[in-house]
Amino acid sequence: MSEQVMVYTVIGAAALITYALRLGGLLLAGRLPKTGKFRRFMDALPGTILLSLIVPAAIAAGFWGWVATAATALCSLRTGNVFASMVIGVAIVAVSRYFGA
Amino acid sequence: MLAGMKTTTEISIAKEMDAAESLAQLRAGFVANLVVAASVAAYGSVLGLIAAKKGLSWFELLVMNLSVFAGSAQFVMVDMWLPPLPIAEITLAVLVINMRYLLIGASLEPLFRGKSFRQKVLFMHLVADENWAMTMARFRRKEWTTIWFLLGGGLCVQSAWCAGTMAGHRLGTVISNPEQFGLDFAFVAVFTALVFSFWRGRQDLLPWLLTAVLAFIAEKLIPGKWYILVGGVGGALLTAFLPTIEATKQAEEGGKDV
Numbered sequence: 178m179s180e181q182v183m184v185y186t187v188i189g190a191a192a193l194i195t196y197a198l199r200l201g202g203l204l205l206a207g208r209l210p211k212t213g214k215f216r217r218f219m220d221a222l223p224g225t226i227l228l229s230l231i232v233p234a235a236i237a238a239g240f241w242g243w244v245a246t247a248a249t250a251l252c253s254l255r256t257g258n259v260f261a262s263m264v265i266g267v268a269i270v271a272v273s274r275y276f277g278a
Numbered sequence: 279m280l281a282g283m284k285t286t287t288e289i290s291i292a293k294e295m296d297a298a299e300s301l302a303q304l305r306a307g308f309v310a311n312l313v314v315a316a317s318v319a320a321y322g323s324v325l326g327l328i329a330a331k332k333g334l335s336w337f338e339l340l341v342m343n344l345s346v347f348a349g350s351a352q353f354v355m356v357d358m359w360l361p362p363l364p365i366a367e368i369t370l371a372v373l374v375i376n377m378r379y380l381l382i383g384a385s386l387e388p389l390f391r392g393k394s395f396r397q398k399v400l401f402m403h404l405v406a407d408e409n410w411a412m413t414m415a416r417f418r419r420k421e422w423t424t425i426w427f428l429l430g431g432g433l434c435v436q437s438a439w440c441a442g443t444m445a446g447h448r449l450g451t452v453i454s455n456p457e458q459f460g461l462d463f464a465f466v467a468v469f470t471a472l473v474f475s476f477w478r479g480r481q482d483l484l485p486w487l488l489t490a491v492l493a494f495i496a497e498k499l500i501p502g503k504w505y506i507l508v509g510g511v512g513g514a515l516l517t518a519f520l521p522t523i524e525a526t527k528q529a530e531e532g533g534k535d536v
Contacts, residue, residue, distance in 0.1 A: 180361060183361075183362070183363050183365070184334075184338055184363065185338075185341070186365060187355070187363050187365055187368055187369070188338070188341055188342045188345060188346065189345070190365065190368075190369045190372075191342075191345075191346045191351065191355060191368065191369060191372040192342075192345035192346045194369065194372055194373050194376065195346050195347070195348050195351065195372065195376045195379065196402070196403055198373075198376050198377065198379040198380050198383065199379045199382070199383050199402045199403065199405050200383065200398065200399065200402045201380060201383060202379055202380040202381060202382060202383020202384040202385075202386075203383040203384065203386055203387060203390060203398055203402055204383075204398070205380075205384065206383070206384040206385075206386075206387035207387070209380065209381070209384050214518040214519065215518070217517050217518045217522070218514045218515060218517065218518035219377060219378070219380070219381060219514075220381070220517075221482070221485060221513065221514040221517035221518070222374065222377050222378065222510060222511075222514045223350075223375070223377075223378045223476050224473060224476030224477065224478075224482065224486070224513075225485060225486065225489040225509065225510045225511075225512075225513035225514045225517075226374055226375050226506060226507075226509075226510030226514075227350060227375075227469050227472055227473040227476065227510075228473045228486055228489050228490060228493070228509070228510070228513070229489050229490075229492070229493040229505065229506050229507075229508070229509025229510040229513070230354065230469055230493075230506050230510075231465075231466050231469040231470055231473065232489075232490045232493040232494055232497075232509065233493060233494060233497035233505065234465065234466050235466050235470065236494060238463065238466060242463060242466070245460075245463060245466075245467065246466060246467075246470050249467050249470040249471050250470050250471075250473075250474050252471070253470065253471040253472075253473075253474035253475060254474045254477060257475060258317070259317060259321065259468075259471040259472055259475060260317040260320045260321055260471075262467070262470070262471035262474075263321060263324070263464065263467040263468050263470075263471045264467075265467075266463065266466070266467030266470060266471070267459070267460045267461065267463055267464050267467050268460070269460075270460030270463040270467075271458070271459050271460030272460075274457070274458060274460060275458075
């Protein structure tokens with residue numbers, strides 16, 4: 178497969194899956210379980226997936242990376258503002274690098 | 279004959295009112311999402327920056343924005359963007375991350391009740407976390423809310439998403455050493471901020487700890503990005519099998535119904 182074809186195949190597959198989930202949820206609304214183990218599994222999934230995603234990178238980020246991660250997490254928990262929390266984390270890392278830490 | 283004419287006029291008036299009402303809802307939805315759209319554009323610019331660094335062209339990114347239109351999933355896709363592209367891994371990661379859209383879609387059922395299949399097909403694409411939340415909040419307040427409100431919000435969020443990512447991409451081709459500004463850390467920061475918006479309280483503590491441990495070990499042992507699935511699915515499974523708060527309470531109270 179040429180690189181260009183590959184790029185659009187990946188994007189196309191992701192788009193198709195995402196759209197299928199959106200529409201599928203609406204069309205299957207009556208049949209999805211409202212309680213029970215499967216429902217609890219589905220409800221927990223977004224949080225655990227995102228957490229899983231960052232853990233190795235956060236651990237590998239070094240001391241100031243850990244400080245920045247903690248600050249970001251705390252800000253997000255307290256304020257719920259995703260963007261401000263992100264800016265704080267990036268700023269801490271940028272400043273620590275500026276001073277050669 | 280006269281009566282027949284009257285009915286056609288009535289129908290056309292009703293149609294016009296319908297169109298005006300839909301347009302009003304569309305506009306209201308767009309305006310209601312403006313504030314959250316600003317933050318969407320802001321973290322979209324980070325995605326644009328990273329994408330430029332990973333070698334995605336602005337056009338490829340734009341196609342991805344318009345077709346996939348899911349922030350978290352797009353961040354993961356771009357993070358995994360190393361030629362030769364791991365199609366299976368990326369597709370599976372997108373499937374698992376976007377699994378929540380199944381629930382989001384299902385929750386919109388009352389809003390779409392009585393609507394045609396064609397409308398469902400056309401309107402569901404522009405459902406993102408943000409405009410969904412706005413629409414459901416208004417719907418639950420029993421304010422008059424239609425699918426046009428949802429679509430107006432979707433258009434607003436999609437525009438902001440495209441504008442933000444494109445601006446970031448442009449910036450990314452200009453900045454030569456993003457590490458100096460801590461921008462390589464932006465990925466961790468974005469998801470740390472996002473993940474804690476999913477924190478529901480103490481019942482998440484054990485599953486999240488398990489997730490972190492599994493992800494850390496799996497990343498060391500398994501090549502590629504499979505650790506995302508190992509940690510995420512492992513933690514969510516623990517949630518499913520742990521006793522729920524209500525079940526524990528019922529058991530403590532003597533549990534007649536348990």
